[in-house]
Structures are given as C-alpha cells and as structure tokens.
Amino acid sequence: MTLLDLTPRVAVSDALTALPVAVIGAGPVGLAAAAHLAERGIPFEVLEAGDDVGAAIRRWGHTRLFSPWRYLIDPAAERLLDAAGWEAPAPGRVPTGADLVASYLEPLAQTPEMAGRIRFGVTVTAVSRRGMDRTRSAGRDDTPFVLRLTERDGQVREISARAVIDASGTYTSPNPLASSGLPPLGSGGADRVLHALPDVLGADRALFAGRHTTVVGAGHSAANTLLALADLAVDAPGTRVSWLIRNASAARVTSSDDDELAHRAALGSKLERLVAQGRVTKVDSFEISGVDECDEGVRLVGTRRGEPATHDSELVVNATGFRPDLDMLREIRLDLDEVVEAPRRLAPLIDPNLHSCGTVEPHGFDELTHPDKGFFIVGMKSYGRAPTFLLATGYEQVRSVAAWLDGDMRAATAVQLDLPATGVCSTDIGGGTCCS
Template sequence: MTLLDLTPRSVLTDRLATLPVVIIGAGPIGLAAAANLAERGIDFVVLEAGDRPASSVRLWGHTRLFSPWRHLIDPASRRLLDAAGWVPPLDEGRAPSGQELVDEYLQPLAELDAIRTRIRYGTRVTAVARQGMDRTRTAGREATPFLLRVTTDAGEVKEMTGRAVIDASGTYTTPNPLASSGLAPIGDAVDRILHALPDVMGADRAKFSGRHTTVVGAGHSAANTLIALAELARTEPGTRVTWLIRNASAVRVSSSADDELADRARLGSRVDQLVEAGVIEKVDSFEIVAVERRDGGIRLRGTRRGEPAAHDTDLVVGATGFRPDVDMLREIRVQLDDIVEAPVRLAPLIDPNVHSCGTVAPHGFDELRHPESGFFLVGMKSYGRAPTFLLATGYEQVRSVVAWLDGDMRAATEVRLTLPATGVCSTDSGGCC
C-alpha cells in the first residue's frame, strides 16, 4: 500500500490475522485506542514503560488542565466504563487536575477486564521494525509482522510481533533543550535545570523555597509554573521568580476573551498581572547559548537584542516544549514534516509558524498515515514539536485509526468531533484568525 492508497486492509494474511495490534503507551490516548479496539473485538496489547497507567500524567498530576471534563473523556472509553457501572465526574464543566484525571477516569479505565489483562507494565519499547526486514526491503513488506524490541524493568531485552502499531508514547519525557538553536546548551550545569511542570507547592517545594528560579519558555507549561512560584514567593522569604523568553512577547500564552477554554485564557491574564505587579521579573529577547555553574547556582549565557548577555539564577525550569523520540523508529518508513516532525499530511494543520489559531481541524487515519502501512503516530507524539494538542483531538485520531484497521472506511472517514474555539494566537507575529 502506498501513502496515497486509502483502501483498508479488510482481508489480512493468515500470518498477520493471528497477531494483536500493539499500542505503545498507556496514557489517555493509548487507553482510548485500547477501548476502541476492545469495542470492535480486535485483539491488542498495550506496552507501558511505567509501573501504572498514565505514568507521564502522574508526573504533572498537580497541574490543572485547562480543558473541562466534557472534553477529556473518550466516547468509546465512556461506553465501556458506563457498562461496568462507572460513576462519572459530577461537574463535567470543571477542569480537573492531572491526578484527578488519573484517579477518576484513567485508572478505572485501565482496570476494566477488557483492557487490564492486555497491559504490560514496566515494558519500554526501544525499537520498531518489520520482522526480518530493515527499512530498505520492500518485497512482501505489508504482509510481514511488525517487530518491537522492548526492555523490561528487570533488564530483560525481548521482542514481540504485531499486525499493526499505534504509537501513543507521547513527548513529555523528551523535552526540547534550552538553547535557541535546538541543541543542548554548551556547559555542564544540567543538574540545575529542572523538567517542566515541577510540583512547586507540593513535593518540590523545598527546592524552590527561598531561592531564585528562572522559568524558560513561552507556553502554558511555563505559565503554570510561574503562577505557582509567585504563590510560593508570597509566603517564603527570599523566593524570587524570573520569566525568560527568547521572543519579544509570549504570544502563545493567551488571555483572549474569545477562548472557550476559560481556564487557559485565565493563565495568560494571571501571568500578565503578576509581571505588572513586579512579582515576576520578565526578561525577553534572550537567546540562550551556554550554561555554567556559579556559586551553587547557574548562569545562562547568550545574546539579547544582538548583544552578549548573561543571566544568573539558582535554578532553571525548562518549559521550552517537547519533541518526539524518533530514534526508536529508524527502521520504520515514517514520513515526517521537516519543520514540526509531525506526519506530513497533519503538519500543515498544526505548524505554529503558519497556523495562527490554536484550533486544529478534526483529523484521522488519512492525515496520520505513513509509507509504513499499519503504523500510526497518535496523540501528542503525532504533533511532533507543535504545541496545540488537545486530548479530544487524540481521541478522534484513534477512533478513526481503529475503524480503518477494522476495514470500516465509512466510520474511519467520518468527523465526530467539534473542538472549542480558542482565540489563541500562536504565530510569532501575533496574527490571529
């Protein structure tokens, strides 16, 4: 099957028909894929690197989502949960925290009999290929099973096969580096650089109390951390907060009145107010090149408005976005956009250089296909480096992909999603729809 061929594989070879669909990742989108496959009676297995479902979500579980419950529950998953007597959240107009999403929705979903027995925890996928074929071999490729190499928590290296692969492994564990070049900054002060969305008011409070923290990044992850640090500064003497961005303004942190996701719009408003009040110091137009240790802290070196510049702080929170791990896919024929590293048909819809509003048209298997028939990137990983992903979009992706895998072209090509208007401008020039 070529990339332009829309015909589903309604009749599988005997060799493939006995194999499961392999889902990489037991997060919200991976579990939604499992629910859709379970509804259609298609065998599957879920490979999850963590020891519990939604292990990445748990890392930022203290953070409140800006989507309300009504946009966070996959329809197929809801049907399976309802049939098992699940009690849904009482207020579907409220935005939950990440931990609430896990406790009230994802954990119960993962515990359903139809899904629980098919999840393999502590199993990290390190490579995907075709069995007995590198990416250069073509003859008989579509009739050949996928081969996945995994490493278990016990250190064992194993291999397994599948008829198709749905990669929902996300991007949270592969953040973008601080340097404006996209490379890791020169220097050896990495222990002073923390991952995005630390638990400032909870488990990580002692790290930040009484210290100067600089948050690098211009998106919503940065905004959440800045607000938490400002709250800490009100009660903990000596706590200072700096916001460092490489552009003249943080156009992706919206405070638009047109944003139907009100919690997202409020993020931008609150940060603006804290900057105006002097609680947060804002340093704009700073291009990071190198980092170095200094007196128990860190110095960021680079340029600002064309001149050499330095910024001293105790800690840095890197909230510069995320990127997909594509090294594991070297032997798979994926076709990614040169700019955002998303599937080539999806990329024009989400490229932040040209996509002026945060809304993205609903899309499915057609925009997610690769030359490697039966392989799909879904969820946040399908967006590559673009920052506009919503869970509801991912749920529509996997519904369409699973319908295609089942040979149901009518369902695969339908649009069953209406996204909220965002009013979010994401171009550097500040243009908006």
C-alpha cells in the same frame, strides 16, 4: 444494498490477523485506542514503560487542566466504563492531572476489556519489520512488525504485532534549553536545570523556597510554574522569580477574550499582572547558547538583542516545550514534515503559525498514514513539535485508526471534531505548553 455494504474493506493477510495490535503508551490516547480496538474485537496489547497508567501525567498531577471533563473522555472508553458501573465526573468540572488518572484512567484500565492486556514496566526501544530493515521492500506490507522491549528487570525480548499505534507522547523528551535546538554548550550547571511543571507548592516546595528560580519558556507550562512560584514567594522570604523568553513577547500566554477555556485564558492575565507588579521579572529577547556553573548556581549564556549576555539563577525550569522521540523508529519508514516533525499530511492542519487548538481540522488514519502500512503515530507525538494538541483530537485519531484496522472504511473516513474555540495556542497534556 446500503452504503456500508458497498464500502470496500481493507484486506489483511491471515498471518497478520492472528497477531495483536501493539499500542505503545497507557496514557489517555493509548487507552482510548485500546478501547476502540476492544469494541471492534481486535486483539491488542498495551505496552507501558511506567509502573501504572498515566505515568507521565502523574509527574504533573498537581496541575489543573484547561479543558473540562466533557472534552477529556473518549466515547469508546466511556461506553466500557458505563458498562462496568462507572460514575462519570461532572462534565463541566475542570480536573487536575491526578483527577484524570484516578477518576478516569485507573477505572478504565480495570474494565474487563482492558484488564490483563496492559503490560507495565516495558520500554519499547525499537520497532521494525520481522527480518527486514527499512531498506527491504519485497513483501513488506504483509510482514509483521517486531517490537524490541526492555523489561523492568533489564531483560530484552521481542514481540510481533499486526500493527503498531505509537501513543507514547512527548513528555519525556523536552526541547533543549539552547535556542538552536541543540543541547546547550557549557561545562556544568545542568544538575540545576529541572523538568517542566515541578510541584512548586507541594512535593517540591522545599527545593524552591527562598531561592531564585528562572523559568525558561513562553507557553502555558511556563505560566503555570511562574504563578506557583509567585504564590510561594508570598510565604517564603527570599524567593525570587525570573521569566526568560527568546522572543520579544510571549504571545501564547497572552490573555484572550476569544478563548472558551476560561482557566487557560485567565493564566495570561494573571501572569501579566505579576510582571507589571514586579513579582515576576521578565527577561525577553534572550537566546540561550550555553549553561555553566556560577556562584549563584547556574548561568545561562547567550545573546540578548544581538549582544552577548548572561543570566544567573539558583535553579532553572526548562519549560521550552517537547519534541517526539524518534530514535526507536529508525527502521520504520516514516513520512514526516521537515518543520514540525508531524506526519506530512497532518502538518498543514496543525501548523501553530496558522491554527489554534480549536481550529484544527478533523483528521484520522489517512493523515496519519506512513509508508510502512499499519504503523501510526497518534496523540501528542503525532503533532511533532506543534503545541496545538487537545485530547479530543487524539481520541478522534484513534477512533479512525481502529476503524481502518477493522477494514471499516466508511467509519474510518467519517472524521469529525467538537473542539472549544481558542484565542491562543496551547497543547493538551503531556506536551509543549500544557495543559488541556
């Protein structure tokens, strides 16, 4: 008898097996989860709030990722694509976000296994157990999940699911500007605070040309925007660029010879040169507490090196990172780390104080398990506030989860990762410091 024959398989009640697995989010990790479920013959439904696959990525599609294609394609997704006659991109080329959508996610969504199983314009507003709030325990594991959905036309309805894989990401829930983690105090100016990674040299050029913009944040999203603004300033007179950080230095974007992702390593050295040349004005050790209106446009209020301070600008780009939206999970029993808001068993493996992206240990369903059996947070959202996520990590997560849902414990526990060495921490797409 083989080892596989001896491996116990997870028992699932008949009432649950008749239901599909609900996958929240049609980004790279959500579609990878669907691909692994499809290969195992497990019914699934993908629920996407946007109008197409990769909705969040499309918002920063102008930005080039750090990872080459060989780290960006999930193996199960690739097998589905190959069967459909897909022509794979050159593995060593580094794509933009728009390339990732057009050359990978869109063709994947059109494969026979995916087509018709992705619902667009559907926002998941709550997840619970059918007929149970989080306080009820009897029979909980054998009770289907219920997902409350708001359709594009405003209709609200509910669907049931055998299991839930939350791959909704974090891009739509940025950290507040205030250093306390709370929304900043103040009476105005918020309309001049913009989301991370605007298209400075493209669609948003007219907004930034000839204006003073302050980018807040110490990661790679901030660096990308600062470099674009500095390029814009060459051709657009009157364009000024400030960079505001709360610490004395921006270690995450410091150039490093140890980083195997060359495009990411180059960001730090380019930004350091711009600061040295005076093309970017760095304001360090500034802790923001409020945002107000002023004659120039928006005033950041706070302290600098312990003394009251203000900083005025026409526009502010909030590149302070992202956090998971947990509001829709209030009735789910979660076990989250109190610091980074990642699953408790995963948190020590991804702590940005101890790990870079390339040193994160392999992990799968076990580290992602919550007290509510059959519920998983995967992808960037599983990392909570830690900016160390790479797509390849998310792909291995969902491979393991799909194996567990299929009762294949041998495959579920055989987790492994092949990641590039990284001298500094940065996240993959859709999160803290962008990009993969």
